[in-house]
Amino acid sequence: MASKTFTGSIIGLDAERVEVEADARPGLTRFYVVGLPDAMVQEARERVKSAVKHSGFLFPRGTAIVNLAPADLRKAGTLYDLPIAVALIGLRHPASLATQHALLAGELSLDGQLRPIHGSMSLAALAKHCGASEVIVPRANAKEASLVPGIRVYGAESLSEVVAHLEGRTRLPRTPTQILERGLIPRAFPDFSSVRGQEQAKRALEIAAAGGHNVLMQGPPGSGKTLLAHCYPSILPALEPEEILEVTRIWSVAGKLDSGKGIMSERPFRTPHHTASGASLVGGGTVPRPGEVSIAHRGVLFLDEFPEFARPVLENLRQPLEDGTVTVTRVQQSVTFPARFNLIAAMNPCPCGYATDPDHECSCTPMQIALYRKRISGPLLDRIDLLIEVPRVKTSSLLDQSDAEASAAIRERVCAARDRQMGRRGETGVLLNSELPSQVFRGPFKPHEDARKLLEQADARYHLSGRSYFRILKVALTIADLSGSAHITMEHVAEALQYRQIFE
Ligand SMILES: Nc1ncnc2c1ncn2[C@@H]1O[C@H](COP(=O)(O)OP(=O)(O)OP(=O)(O)O)[C@@H](O)[C@H]1O
Ligand SMILES: [Mg+2]
Ligand SMILES: [Zn+2]
Structure with missing residues (x-):
């Protein structure tokens, strides 16, 4: 008698149904898994075998075979451990396990504890779509899954807890469906009141925040470009509930969610280094995963030292900057991720940094300056709405006591401007003027x-x-x-x- 469970495979931001079927035959003590890529089978087998035994269950005698179907669906990650283990336990378990209506997913440690996985929100959506009544995931992933209404979510700590639940012996505590509210204003960022002068740059950033416009700041070393960019999140409005759903789903698949919070309720602020690879910026991997442009969806992508990024990496930004999505193409499949981010970029005007500074001699040749600027192509510049010069503030004014305007006051104006855009949404179909x-x-x-x-x-x-x-x-x-x-x-x-x- 075969024993069955079901789970899902993450494709882009969605999940597709995967059946896990276990069978045992008399013969040599062997354990085969078919339907997983070779490299992962070995590790999954070791974890599952050890976890089943450590949790006090009987491992099938003779030759155990697990089949993951459909075989042609690309499968990656460690979420198959739990459904494989439960299917195997089902073969020799005295009580029958209610596995038909539950989607199972989780990585196992050797002693049978459950470890967090990626994409449990997408798995919960799949479970609902398949007509399942519940989804069982590692406890750390329960909250994100519970953003999906219409499906019961259970978070488990260990394999034995899951088996007890499926037997109907000890039910797992249910994680209630999350009622979404507006997001939070981030506290970890500096306030605009700490920036002296730079009125024009602040005004430009206020406009950027109000309409979702992309910005490039240019100026000499030490003029405060990096500081201004780090203040920027403090004037952005909190995420709307529907934005929280979109952002959390991406962060869940990317494995970036803070397991303590489980939900991404602050606007993302991402600062990849200029040595970042194309795959980490726009997405990639044998099974495509979201890159920084998608992790920054509905938030800010700050690219400091803009011309130092590799040219092909920068050119890859053109698609997402134009239509808010990014397509990652691989031999096996191609997936599209959302990537509607607000670009804030900073650069010096020339290699030495002083070409635009009246008080410093620039040591670059015109040729060097031209080459430096050419790193940012015309089509890329065309996609940046606000190009601003950030001059150095006189050192005497850096010690100025007078208080500059606080971020909270700027944010109020930004929110009022966004409300006007929101009011036109029925007419325009978009959230922001930049779109x-x-x-x-x-x-x-x-x-x-x-x-x-x-x-x-x-x-x-x-x-x-x-x-x-x-x-x-x-x-x-x-x-x-x-x-x-x-x-x-x-x-x-x-x-x-x-x-x-x-x-x-
Ligand atoms: N207008 C300003 N108000 C307050 N502090 C400032 C200002 N400009 C610069 N500073 C101070 O100088 C430091 C350096 O500024 P920052 O790193 O933002 O310069 P930058 O323009 O990014 O320079 P670089 O081109 O070298 O990257 C900041 O940490 C900040 O303390
Ligand atoms: Mg800087
Ligand atoms: Zn120079």
Whole structure:
């Protein structure tokens, strides 16, 4: 008599059903697993065998065979340990185990304890989709799974607890379905009141936060670019409940969730180093996993020392910057992850750093400067709405006592501007001005006559690309939203144009 359990395989952000079937035949003492990639079979077998015995259950006599079906579905990770162990125990267990209605997933330690896995929120969604009534995962993963309504979630500490539950002997404690509220304002970041001067940079970051615009800051060493970027999360609005669901699902699959909290309720702020590989930035692996651009979804991706990133890595940012998704292609499959992040980038104007500093001699040749700037390609620059110069603040003003405006006050204006965008959502279909399709500027958000004239003049001078033309309009709309104006006027366009000058 074969014994069966079921689980799921994580493909992108979704899971697909996997049947785990165990059988035993008289013969030599052997244990085979089929349907898993070779490299993982050995380890899974050792863990399962040891965990079953240590938990006091009988391991099948003779030759035990476990089949994971469908065989052609790519399977990775360690979540199969628990369903394999339970299927094997089912072969010799005196009481029957109720495994038909429960999705099981978890990594086992040699002594039968359950260890956290990736993607349990996607597994809970699969369980619900399959009509299962419950999902059993390691305790550390129960909270994220419980974000999925309409399915009972149980978190277990060990294999023996799971077996007792399936026997109906001792039920596991149920993790109640999470009622989502708005997210939290992060506390771990510096406040804008600690930054002296830099009024123009702060204003640009306020606009960026209000409309979700991408920013590139350029300035000499020590001017406060890195500091400004680290203050940025403190003026962003808290995550909306639907955003928490999206972000937590990605973090769950990426294995980034803090097991204490289980839910990602703060806006992500990611700061990959410039030596980061393409795979870690945009996603990759034999079974594609989300990269930093997806982990930063609905949050901030801060790329410090922007030109130091490898050119192909930077070019890979073009797709996600344009349409908010990233496609990871592998021989076996290709998956698409969400990647709607807010890019904040920082760089020096030249290799020595002082090309734009009036008080320092720049030691670079024009050739060196040109090469340095060419590392950021035109198409990439075109996707950045706000280009700002961050000059060095005079040392005397660094000791200035007067208080600069606090982040909380800036955040209030940002939230008001976002509320206006939210109010138009029915009309535009998007959350943020930076995501608007360009047609809207021909229709409902057509700028005033004098604003259009100003844009024509700018075009004559800078030969704007179609894309940067609309980006200027999107920024102008955010500026209008911040000032509470219902229309884009000449002043709004004039300010938006200021944020494109340094690279023209
Ligand atoms: N405007 C400012 N207000 C307050 N502190 C500042 C300011 N500018 C610089 N600092 C101080 O100088 C330090 C260096 O600033 P920061 O690291 O942000 O410079 P940077 O522009 O990123 O330089 P680099 O180009 O070398 O990376 C900060 O930690 C901060 O203490
Ligand atoms: Mg810096
Ligand atoms: Zn220089």
